[in-house]
Amino acid sequence: MAQVWCLLAPSLAIFLLYRILPLLWNGVLSFEDWSPLKPAHWIGFENYNEMLFDDDVFWQALWNTLIFMASAPIGIVIALGLALLVNAEIRGRDVYRTIIFLSYPMMTVAVAIIWRWMFDERVGLINYVARSLGLVDRPIEFLNSFNWALPSVIAANTWQMLGFYMIILLTGLQSIPGELHEAAAIDGAGARRRFWSITLPLLRPTLFLCFVIGMLNSFTSFDLVYVMTGGGPGRATELLITYIYKLGFSQTRFDYAAAVTVFFFLLLVSVTWLANRISGRDAGAMRMD
């Protein structure tokens, strides 16, 4: 046993130093009045009080974050369709799988810049196609519009995550024993029935894994949002994560940012716990039989 702890010690030390201690310090900081320019002093729940009762931006950012999070299933549903397609016996399916997966390993900043240009009013591809097809008279100001900005950022995020979801779901699909489908087909079950009665129930752990990862990704999509819109126009795309960054590094309000971070952390833990409960506590489990 002592040997095990000795082997684990370096990793645990690093984990403690870079994960646990900052987390604890962040917790303490949220109850203090502190900035790099002044000494800390204890102020109790004042930061939390301000956050919950005196900060409209916090509520707007929370609302946007929840919408962003709730959009994860859209990507998962599209990825499921793609996974089913590239799981079928079609020619060149490895090429299709590669193409679909390619979006995921791309740097998020690069994805954000690509989509910013795609959505551009003057030279963007989407507006160009829409105008060429006569779908719109005037270019749509995707990223400069209060109504379109958040859906546009969500679309870019979904596109990037699609490849990742697809690969995970493909792994899940391939772990479903082929005999089950064969037996059901012999019993007269059609493709739709087999999907609803075999594929989907057996994919449930994989789907929930995707959902949990999708949610975590939504919570931490800082670079994508920051590069695409910077949280604007107004506060239309402000997420909690971008708001925390601005509070800390633009406004030098590390203490208040720490309080928002604690809230953010608790929200993340709650949502993950809930998702795991709903999935029957087996999110990501693989059937080995």
Next chain:
Amino acid sequence: MKRRALLKGSLAGAAALAMPYLARAQSGKKLSFLTWNIADQEQLFKEEFADFQKTHPGVEIEWLDKKGPDVPAFYQTQLVAGTAPDVVDLQGALWVEYAAGGALLDLSPYLAKEPEVAKLYNADYLASWRYDGKTYMLPFYIAKTLLFYNKTMFKEAGLDAPPASFDDLLAFAKRMAKGEKTGFMTLNFDWLYWPLFKMNGVDLLTPDMKKPAFNTPKAAEVLTKLAEGTDSGAINKISWTGRWVEPNGAFAGNTVGMFHAHSSAYFFVKGQGAWINPDTLGVGELPGYWATPTNHGFGISKTSKNPDLAWEFIKHLTSNKWATEFALRRKLVTGTIVADQQSLETIGKEDPLGRQVLQTQLEHTDKFTGNWPLPFDAELKDAFYPEIQNAVLGRKTAAAALTDAERAVERVLRRHS
């Protein structure tokens, strides 16, 4: 005669003996120097450092350059760690926060001791780095907003000179707006849009800086006109949503009549717009000559172990010789009076329009606005501007946006009272 020769000899001998001591006193000293996104000037800095080391032998200079958004985060972490760079280049109003928080050294005693130093610089720009009666920075390079105008579009609309009032500005913009073309555009970050309010007599805060002063019928009228202009296409929407690249790119596209931006925009736009020459691009000022400065200055961290040496170093960097060299290589104005005169003359020979643009940066410097010495400027900006966006982009009425902005600004002021 003999006695005089003896005295001279003794003095020379003493000086010769003292020199190595002075040199030894500086040897082993290190200066760290943080700049703001100016890595392209590496060669110049190397030359400046070598020149400084000639008179200060043994001094090691460690230069760090960070991209704009990284500078505050980096500087703050270094402050916490107690390893803040000795000399720091800060842009905009960031210095006030650090000065008020005790991170920057008050340079006033140095300026008082060497009164000839302050005379080297443009007094209005130097004064813009005063907080609580103390000066914290020396000018590295300076800029303020001006009005660029597209002479071709002016001609097409039957206009022959820049607008003389806010209503003129909107009327001119309306006359030039047609199809893809818009009449007016402004940069919006760092309060660069504020001259539009100031020229109408609107102030952000009361003179004691304790209360909001902007929620007035006049401000609502201005905001309503800006919103109407934006909705009609007279004002380009990028004014309120773009940052740096987008507005400059739009103006370079030859479809915007007037562009309110600072001088560096000229070189960006010129690089992209083949149409730009003295016959097509006009250079002027906003009505009332109001402008918002965006300056870079050199400050010394209070934690510097060698503050006197750091002072010598920033004097060296902003000296006539090196400021001129910098101005010529970077095509800008530095706030060092002689350097700017010399460099403008040279720049004017190659690029008369460039000279005209840079010349505006040194005129009407008594009409700065939007550069309030507030330690919480970033918070105020973040509280105020989203509401302005809400109004000009038609999400709220001007009155509602101003009321909400007032509430947000009051919250910031309350926290800092």
